[in-house]
Amino acid sequence: MAIEILMPALSPTMEEGTLAKWLVAEGDKVSSGDILAEIETDKATMEFEAVDEGIIGKLLIAEGTAAIAVNSAIAILLEDGESLSDAAPTATPSSVSHASLATKVSLPVTAHAPKQGNIAEQDLPEGTTFKTQTVREAIRDAMSEEMRRDETVYLMGEEVAEYQGAYKISQGMLDEFGSKRVIDTPITEHGFAGIAVGASFGGLKPIVEFMTFNFAMQAMDQIINSAAKTLYMSGGQMGAPMVFRGPNGAAARVGAQHSQDYAAWYAHIPGLKVIQPYSAADAKGLLKSAIRDPNPVIFLENEILYGQSFEVPDLADYTVPLGKARIWREGNDITLS
Amino acid sequence: MAAKKTSKANVSKDELMHFYREMLLIRRFEEKAGQLYGMGLIGGFCHLYIGQEAVVVGLEAAAEDGDKRVTSYRDHGHMLACGMEANGVMAELTGRSGGYSKGKGGSMHMFSKEKHFYGGHGIVGAQVPIGAGLAFADKYLGNSRVTFTYFGDGAANQGQVYETFNMAALWDLPVIFVIENNQYAMGTSQQRSTSSAEIYERGRAFGIPGEAVDGMDVLAVKAAGETAVAHCRSGKGPYILEIKTYRYRGHSMSDPAKYRTREEVQKVREEKDAIEHIRDLLLTGKHCTEDDLKTIDKEIKAVVNKSAEFAKESPEPALEELWTDIYARAEA
Ligand SMILES: Cc1ncc(C[n+]2csc(CCOP(=O)(O)OP(=O)(O)O)c2C)c(N)n1
Ligand SMILES: [Mg+2]
Numbered sequence: 001m002a003i004e005i006l007m008p009a010l011s012p013t014m015e016e017g018t019l020a021k022w023l024v025a026e027g028d029k030v031s032s033g034d035i036l037a038e039i040e041t042d043k044a045t046m047e048f049e050a051v052d053e054g055i056i057g058k059l060l061i062a063e064g065t066a067a068i069a070v071n072s073a074i075a076i077l078l079e080d081g082e083s084l085s086d087a088a089p090t091a092t093p094s095s096v097s098h099a100s101l102a103t104k105v106s107l108p109v110t111a112h113a114p115k116q117g118n119i120a121e122q123d124l125p126e127g128t129t130f131k132t133q134t135v136r137e138a139i140r141d142a143m144s145e146e147m148r149r150d151e152t153v154y155l156m157g158e159e160v161a162e163y164q165g166a167y168k169i170s171q172g173m174l175d176e177f178g179s180k181r182v183i184d185t186p187i188t189e190h191g192f193a194g195i196a197v198g199a200s201f202g203g204l205k206p207i208v209e210f211m212t213f214n215f216a217m218q219a220m221d222q223i224i225n226s227a228a229k230t231l232y233m234s235g236g237q238m239g240a241p242m243v244f245r246g247p248n249g250a251a252a253r254v255g256a257q258h259s260q261d262y263a264a265w266y267a268h269i270p271g272l273k274v275i276q277p278y279s280a281a282d283a284k285g286l287l288k289s290a291i292r293d294p295n296p297v298i299f300l301e302n303e304i305l306y307g308q309s310f311e312v313p314d315l316a317d318y319t320v321p322l323g324k325a326r327i328w329r330e331g332n333d334i335t336l337s
Numbered sequence: 338m339a340a341k342k343t344s345k346a347n348v349s350k351d352e353l354m355h356f357y358r359e360m361l362l363i364r365r366f367e368e369k370a371g372q373l374y375g376m377g378l379i380g381g382f383c384h385l386y387i388g389q390e391a392v393v394v395g396l397e398a399a400a401e402d403g404d405k406r407v408t409s410y411r412d413h414g415h416m417l418a419c420g421m422e423a424n425g426v427m428a429e430l431t432g433r434s435g436g437y438s439k440g441k442g443g444s445m446h447m448f449s450k451e452k453h454f455y456g457g458h459g460i461v462g463a464q465v466p467i468g469a470g471l472a473f474a475d476k477y478l479g480n481s482r483v484t485f486t487y488f489g490d491g492a493a494n495q496g497q498v499y500e501t502f503n504m505a506a507l508w509d510l511p512v513i514f515v516i517e518n519n520q521y522a523m524g525t526s527q528q529r530s531t532s533s534a535e536i537y538e539r540g541r542a543f544g545i546p547g548e549a550v551d552g553m554d555v556l557a558v559k560a561a562g563e564t565a566v567a568h569c570r571s572g573k574g575p576y577i578l579e580i581k582t583y584r585y586r587g588h589s590m591s592d593p594a595k596y597r598t599r600e601e602v603q604k605v606r607e608e609k610d611a612i613e614h615i616r617d618l619l620l621t622g623k624h625c626t627e628d629d630l631k632t633i634d635k636e637i638k639a640v641v642n643k644s645a646e647f648a649k650e651s652p653e654p655a656l657e658e659l660w661t662d663i664y665a666r667a668e669a
Binding site: 194 | 441467
């Protein structure tokens with residue numbers, strides 16, 4: 001019985017991916033565990049292994065094809081002695097074979113939400129053009145632009161450098177800025193948050209990436225008691241110009257310990273500024289402002305949004321002021337902002 | 338407590354006089370603070386440094402201009418020793434606007450950019466990564482400063498201390514971890530809380546060198562400080578000094594002191610006192626007379642009394658100060 005090999009979901013938020021490279025050819029015999037292909041997800045390039053054994057009957061998708069939906073057929077695997085013509089053109093779904101059975105995550109947010117808020121209201125220069133960017137790219141660009149602009153800005157966190165970011169946010173940054181300014185830390189949130197606070201007292205402007213904000217619970221004391229309160233306790237003499245950023249809130253099917261939304265918690269702390277952008281343009285403009293802000297800023301991202309694309313003003317220095325809500329849709333009776 | 342005290346060696350008269358003055362200033366200042374507390378002029382927490390003076394005075398003698406320091410809530414001595422004004426410190430204790438934090442920090446929270454003093458932290462152990470972070474900044478900026486990061490024997494059991502040891506060693510940060518081991522964390526003796534007899538030996542797990550130092554001997558502290566500073570400044574990474582000291586007073590102001598005997602305290606005061614040690618060296622070495630020392634005592638008393646007057650007269654902060662300095666204004 002021929003088996004359809006389906007595009008696998010290789011991350012919790014993956015909806016589609018690129019078939020970067022086939023590592024088998026038609027006619028090859030494969031056994032369980034053999035590597036079939038390299039697949040590029042929204043987070044990384046990963047190897048995709050065979051589950052069943054058989055002979056590659058047909059490669060349905062050419063190498064390099066992008067935007068292949070999760071669960072669509074990418075190859076046909078034949079049993080010994082079976083020929084391609086024996087295989088029914090529509091293999092039964094019961095014989096699916098892929099690494100992880102992913103239910104397509106439907107994202108209501110993308111279905112109805114506006115892709116471009118009322119950006120004109122911010123008085124963009126006349127003739128401003130836009131480029132399409134994901135939230136992920138916008139965050140990276142914001143950090144890189146600020147690091148080019150100010151030598152004292154640096155990025156630290158788990159897997160931010162060599163691994164290129166657990167969520168691929170800091171992709172390419174190690175190459176550009178080197179290991180002095182893009183720093184892999186051990187898994188020691190309380191410790192590195194405290195070191196970053198000290199570095200901010202000492203004249204630097206750290207960007208601390210938490211792999212997710214769930215893990216910042218370990219660092220809560222340094223964020224609140226040291227970063228947020230020092231300005232007041234020192235009578236205005238010194239504070240912590242720094243950004244704590246990372247994905248926050250619900251992600252896709254990762255369980256209660258990885259899904260907490262901390263927006264309200266941090267918003268209750270005097271001395272912290274809390275930002276939670278939606279679009280790529282806001283993520284970029286607000287993160288740039290957050291890095292320049294002389295206060296500790298909590299910058300809450302969302303994993304499900306990372307791969308979503310938006311129109312971003314194509315300007316050399318696009319910033320969005322902190323503390324001003326964007327109106328995405330005006331209401332008839334009431335507008336929430 | 339560690340071995341016999343340094344008897345004399347090649348210590349100049351000037352240096353001995355300097356140590357005597359500095360330590361005496363801290364002691365008299367703290368005694369005055371205790372008095373003001375009794376009068377209700379200082380409230381809340383107030384952790385006195387009496388007995389531990391040689392630690393900070395010895396290490397400050399090993400520091401250079403621009404080196405940084407950060408410590409816990411038991412911070413008055415550190416501030417005086419790094420050159421912050423007695424007036425500003427005392428006025429902060431009384432919560433007045435003339436204090437270093439405009440009366441908004443109190444006994445535990447003072448800072449001085451000018452003197453490179455980075456607090457004054459009330460959460461046990463929190464200053465340890467902060468100190469390493471200051472050292473991180475110095476290394477990043479490429480200057481050759483070192484940071485003295487002070488913490489207690491009790492704080493030495495906090496997890497973040499070891500998180501910091503790991504990163505400080507990994508990244509060769511120029512930070513000196515100074516464990517002020519006064520043998521008690523509030524009412525808990527080191528024996529009852531700490532699995533290792535020598536706390537500095539914990540550094541070995543991270544490859545951080547360290548040593549125990551007699552903290553009642555300011556000359557020994559200075560010498561150890563110089564070793565540590567040379568190590569850090571030459572780019573070899575962190576160093577640990579476990580300085581064995583003793584606090585004569587209670588943990589804070591309302592301490593029933595049931596965890597140790599009067600005799601224990603009395604014995605240290607009589608046999609190990611750091612100020613008496615220097616006083617002896619000055620007199621037996623014929624560097625000065627009793628009368629000379631009395632003159633110094635008087636001068637210091639005058640400085641301390643003046644600070645108390647200043648702290649009483651300085652106005653309380655305006656009510657509006659409750660909601661200032663919560664957010665810094667961005668520069669235009
Ligand atoms: C995280 C935390 N836990 C508990 C306390 C309460 N507390 C304040 S001081 C102290 C004892 C600390 O002792 P040690 O580190 O030896 O310093 P010392 O007071 O002897 O200078 C305790 C338990 C605190 N401030 N912070
Ligand atoms: Mg102690």
